[in-house]
Amino acid sequence: MKVEQISVFLENKPGTLEKATRVLKDANINIRTLSLAETADFGILRLIVNNVEKANKVLKDSGFQVSKTPVVAVEVPDKPGGLHSIMEVISKEGINVEYLYAFVEKSGQNAVIIFRFDAPEKAIDILMKHNFTVVPGKKLYEF
Amino acid sequence: MIYNEEFETLPREALKALQIKRLQQVLQRVYHTIGFYKKSLDAAKIAPDDIKSIADMKKLPFITRQDLRDNYPFGLFSVPMSSIVRLHASSGTSGRSTVFGYTKRDIEIWSDLIARCLVAAGLTKNDIIHNAFGYGLFTGGLGLHYGAEKIGASVIPMSGGNAKRQIMILQDFGPTAICCTPSYALHLAEEGKAMGVDMKSLKLRVGIFGAEPWNKKMRDEIEKTFGITALDLFGLSEVIGPGIAMECIEGRNGMHIFEDHFIVETINPQTGEVLPEGSEGELVFTTLTKEANPLIRYRSGDVSRLITEPCRCGRSHVKMERVLKRSDDMLIIRGVNIFPSQVEAILVDIEGLKPNYQIIIDKVGALDSLELHVEASDKIFSDSGSVKELQKIEQRIVKDMKDYLGIAPRVKLVEPNTLQKAGAKVIDKRRF
Numbered sequence: 001m002k003v004e005q006i007s008v009f010l011e012n013k014p015g016t017l018e019k020a021t022r023v024l025k026d027a028n029i030n031i032r033t034l035s036l037a038e039t040a041d042f043g044i045l046r047l048i049v050n051n052v053e054k055a056n057k058v059l060k061d062s063g064f065q066v067s068k069t070p071v072v073a074v075e076v077p078d079k080p081g082g083l084h085s086i087m088e089v090i091s092k093e094g095i096n097v098e099y100l101y102a103f104v105e106k107s108g109q110n111a112v113i114i115f116r117f118d119a120p121e122k123a124i125d126i127l128m129k130h131n132f133t134v135v136p137g138k139k140l141y142e143f
Numbered sequence: 144m145i146y147n148e149e150f151e152t153l154p155r156e157a158l159k160a161l162q163i164k165r166l167q168q169v170l171q172r173v174y175h176t177i178g179f180y181k182k183s184l185d186a187a188k189i190a191p192d193d194i195k196s197i198a199d200m201k202k203l204p205f206i207t208r209q210d211l212r213d214n215y216p217f218g219l220f221s222v223p224m225s226s227i228v229r230l231h232a233s234s235g236t237s238g239r240s241t242v243f244g245y246t247k248r249d250i251e252i253w254s255d256l257i258a259r260c261l262v263a264a265g266l267t268k269n270d271i272i273h274n275a276f277g278y279g280l281f282t283g284g285l286g287l288h289y290g291a292e293k294i295g296a297s298v299i300p301m302s303g304g305n306a307k308r309q310i311m312i313l314q315d316f317g318p319t320a321i322c323c324t325p326s327y328a329l330h331l332a333e334e335g336k337a338m339g340v341d342m343k344s345l346k347l348r349v350g351i352f353g354a355e356p357w358n359k360k361m362r363d364e365i366e367k368t369f370g371i372t373a374l375d376l377f378g379l380s381e382v383i384g385p386g387i388a389m390e391c392i393e394g395r396n397g398m399h400i401f402e403d404h405f406i407v408e409t410i411n412p413q414t415g416e417v418l419p420e421g422s423e424g425e426l427v428f429t430t431l432t433k434e435a436n437p438l439i440r441y442r443s444g445d446v447s448r449l450i451t452e453p454c455r456c457g458r459s460h461v462k463m464e465r466v467l468k469r470s471d472d473m474l475i476i477r478g479v480n481i482f483p484s485q486v487e488a489i490l491v492d493i494e495g496l497k498p499n500y501q502i503i504i505d506k507v508g509a510l511d512s513l514e515l516h517v518e519a520s521d522k523i524f525s526d527s528g529s530v531k532e533l534q535k536i537e538q539r540i541v542k543d544m545k546d547y548l549g550i551a552p553r554v555k556l557v558e559p560n561t562l563q564k565a566g567a568k569v570i571d572k573r574r575f
Contacts, residue, residue: 007529009519009524009533009556009558010558011556011557011558011561016558037530039530039533039534041537041554041555041556042519042533042555042556042557044529044530044533063558063559063560064558065519065520065521065523065524065558065559066524067524069529098529098531116529
């Protein structure tokens with residue numbers, strides 16, 4: 001049920017993000033959602049794309065440092081309390097969230113939240129037990 | 144003023160005779176007590192007895208910093224450990240650091256040399272000396288300390304760091320002399336200014352500065368800001384520490400090398416050929432009186448020029464100009480000697496990492512800044528891909544640099560394959 005996220009190391013200077021997005025464009029890769037983490041010196045671009053293997057390859061071939069990170073995607077209704085209902089369950093189990101980001105589906109009804117948990121397998125079990133919709137990678141890539 | 148009138152003003156003929164006598168003695172001693180010298184003299188087919196004059200010295204092989212490292216820690220000691228009373232060492236990881244031992248007599252001679260330096264700066268037992276050279280394995284702090292006690296001055300063992308506290312003590316204790324690196328003096332001036340202290344209102348009269356390169360402009364600035372006379376001190380931890388040479392307040396033109404304890408030669412760093420006195424070249428030192436680890440023809444890597452004209456202070460000893468540059472890749476950052484190879488060794492030791500790197504040195508205010516760019520290799524990134532892990536690596540590099548080399552860099556991870564192309568491992572933006 002896990003989703004593969006592409007993480008790209010970016011030096012903190014003008015032009016690096018542009019280079020990464022150009023590589024993806026030229027390879028005809030669609031970005032489903034993304035987030036950019038930054039420190040004073042460097043950033044990490046986190047991407048959910050329609051073709052993980054291809055994105056991984058073209059970025060590497062262009063000289064980027066790339067890693068694949070397992071994340072968990074959870075679908076919730078796009079209304080107040082949506083994220084909180086997940087957090088309630090997760091925090092009770094003592095699972096830690098390293099980071100998260102979200103996007104709203106095309107229909108506008110639901111939001112998809114991408115989680116990086118310290119214990120992804122356990123989190124998936126718990127969430128499914130509580131009847132949350134955990135979106136499999138395959139489905140997410142093709143949204 | 145002259146501390147040791149008899150030896151510091153010895154006529155040159157007598158000085159030469161004393162040098163050759165002491166040289167012959169030290170050669171006998173090192174040949175029979177230190178394996179390294181026996182091997183190197185035998186290899187050069189030279190016996191200690193072959194050296195009959197100072198001119199014969201050029202037949203002797205050099206000893207280099209690499210030889211000191213190869214014999215880490217105690218391989219070049221000429222006496223058993225029971226006779227050693229003090230150990231000092233340079234920064235660096237095992238095998239890249241160098242260790243210096245001192246017998247009781249070595250400490251006495253060293254103290255005597257520093258006493259000469261302080262008196263050459265016009266200091267007496269009535270002075271209070273603020274010693275902001277680092278105490279510890281570095282020779283600066285303790286070296287100055289013992290000499291200051293020897294002349295009966297009151298010494299404040301400040302060591303480096305804690306600028307605000309230094310300013311407070313400069314105000315409250317009223318020292319008349321300060322010893323530190325020139326850039327640290329300027330840093331103190333900046334701190335003082337920020338605290339609203341007029342450095343000219345302090346009781347300081349004289350400053351003794353060394354352990355890093357500086358120039359006339361910095362000297363003028365220090366003299367103007369503090370309202371003091373700034374003098375130059377020269378030393379090398381390998382040879383003895385500070386106190387090899389000192390500028391006299393009367394002449395203020397070059398530092399007298401204490402030739403009754405050291406022989407200095409100038410060589411062409413490429414060929415090793417001895418150059419005529421007064422030529423610019425690498426200085427080579429031989430210790431004449433050191434017991435624990437004597438050095439025969441040590442290549443200092445410091446490029447300078449000797450001044451042979453008589454000095455108005457009355458000292459007969461030759462003078463050297465302020466060091467102009469290095470003949471090797473050694474960097475002096477905030478008074479700490481660092482080789483790029485030492486930085487590389489630290490990076491390699493971090494979890495099998497062998498990244499490309501670049502050292503960038505600049506000035507922030509008066510102080511040197513060290514920035515270290517390291518490529519984020521596969522090894523660093525692909526295992527984790529997380530900000531936390533990358534920052535851990537950065538912190539680890541900072542900590543190891545601080546622990547082993549005594550200086551904390553600002554570490555910046557950069558994209559792979561960018562540094563190799565950039566070429567230079569070191570970019571020094573400072574201007575001396």
